[in-house]
Amino acid sequence: MKKRKGLVIVNTGEGKGKTTAALGVLFRAWGQGFQICVIQFIKAETGRWGEVKAAEKLNIEWYKTGAGFAQTPEEKAEAAAKSREAWGLAQKKIIAGGFDLVILDEFTYPLHYGWLSVEEVLTWLRENKPPDLHLLITGRDAPQALIDYADTVTEMRNIKHAFERGVKAQSGIDF
Amino acid sequence: MKKRKGLVIVNTGEGKGKTTAALGVLFRAWGQGFQICVIQFIKAETGRWGEVKAAEKLNIEWYKTGAGFAQTPEEKAEAAAKSREAWGLAQKKIIAGGFDLVILDEFTYPLHYGWLSVEEVLTWLRENKPPDLHLLITGRDAPQALIDYADTVTEMRNIKHAFERGVKAQSGIDF
Numbered sequence: 001m002k003k004r005k006g007l008v009i010v011n012t013g014e015g016k017g018k019t020t021a022a023l024g025v026l027f028r029a030w031g032q033g034f035q036i037c038v039i040q041f042i043k044a045e046t047g048r049w050g051e052v053k054a055a056e057k058l059n060i061e062w063y064k065t066g067a068g069f070a071q072t073p074e075e076k077a078e079a080a081a082k083s084r085e086a087w088g089l090a091q092k093k094i095i096a097g098g099f100d101l102v103i104l105d106e107f108t109y110p111l112h113y114g115w116l117s118v119e120e121v122l123t124w125l126r127e128n129k130p131p132d133l134h135l136l137i138t139g140r141d142a143p144q145a146l147i148d149y150a151d152t153v154t155e156m157r158n159i160k161h162a163f164e165r166g167v168k169a170q171s172g173i174d175f
Numbered sequence: 176m177k178k179r180k181g182l183v184i185v186n187t188g189e190g191k192g193k194t195t196a197a198l199g200v201l202f203r204a205w206g207q208g209f210q211i212c213v214i215q216f217i218k219a220e221t222g223r224w225g226e227v228k229a230a231e232k233l234n235i236e237w238y239k240t241g242a243g244f245a246q247t248p249e250e251k252a253e254a255a256a257k258s259r260e261a262w263g264l265a266q267k268k269i270i271a272g273g274f275d276l277v278i279l280d281e282f283t284y285p286l287h288y289g290w291l292s293v294e295e296v297l298t299w300l301r302e303n304k305p306p307d308l309h310l311l312i313t314g315r316d317a318p319q320a321l322i323d324y325a326d327t328v329t330e331m332r333n334i335k336h337a338f339e340r341g342v343k344a345q346s347g348i349d350f
Binding site: 162 | 184203204205226229309322325343345347
């Protein structure tokens with residue numbers, strides 16, 4: 001593979017489509033023969049989404065580590081612990097050397113909620129991310145320091161969404 | 176497949192990522208076993224992008240019909256003619272009945288430039304699009320009538336982009 005600049009890409013904003021756009025990068029990267037690792041920070045481990053099925057068929061490494069969205073203090077403590085575990089896994093994959101693209105899906109949530117220190121995470125990335133590794137982070141409320149660190153930041157805004165008019169989430173489109 | 180509502184989805188806005196997000200939907204849909212057809216209206220026929228390579232490997236129907244972005248009057252006339260041909264192809268695929276998802280990539284351009292009549296296209300879609308077919312349209316400057324017709328519209332906005340700081344387009348990420 002030619003020498004390249006490993007980009008740090010952030011998909012953020014209030015709109016739907018942050019993870020979807022990351023899957024588009026994954027599709028393109030897979031087409032170019034990239035080795036890809038996806039770590040999902042929030043989504044529950046039990047999901048049977050289209051993207052998970054597709055990743056299985058295509059031998060893409062995929063980890064669902066999250067506890068779902070937390071409400072009670074107990075759920076929040078569990079989510080915080082799981083997000084720290086997941087970050088440990090992400091660190092291993094980032095320095096492992098075998099990947100061209102690592103996607104940290106909904107990684108902004110543990111940063112936003114303070115379960116992980118933004119400063120510690122960014123310091124670690126600055127010191128340890130291989131220069132040719134592409135890193136893609138999704139989630140709303142991306143901290144400003146992460147935006148400053150990133151090469152490319154896209155905000156997704158809903159102009160309108162079928163959900164708003166009572167249309168249920170559709171298999172193959174929304175999950 | 177269960178009865179479903181075929182969504183009309185539009186990815187628009189000035190930012191990068193409209194086609195990328197459409198590829199994410201494609202990836203998810205492919206994982207759910209959908210039959211997918213992609214028609215690219217503007218991109219040149221000679222591209223060897225990651226998404227085209229991936230689509231070949233996965234037996235996704237993919238048509239590159241465009242003439243690239245037009246500058247001279249001759250190029251514009253050619254682009255207009257090619258976009259009308261491409262719309263004819265899209266009509267065939269939409270009514271064919273075998274697809275779950277049809278993606279019209281950069282379809283807003285021929286509408287915006289008046290190479291196709293927005294009113295005629297929307298009238299045709301209202302009368303002919305199968306109710307369970309998902310239709311995804313990308314491109315900037317989506318006409319208001321198309322936004323009104325769509326179920327879900329997402330706008331992509333660049334907060335920052337590596338291109339702006341002289342980083343070249345990266346294989347596997349940007350193409």
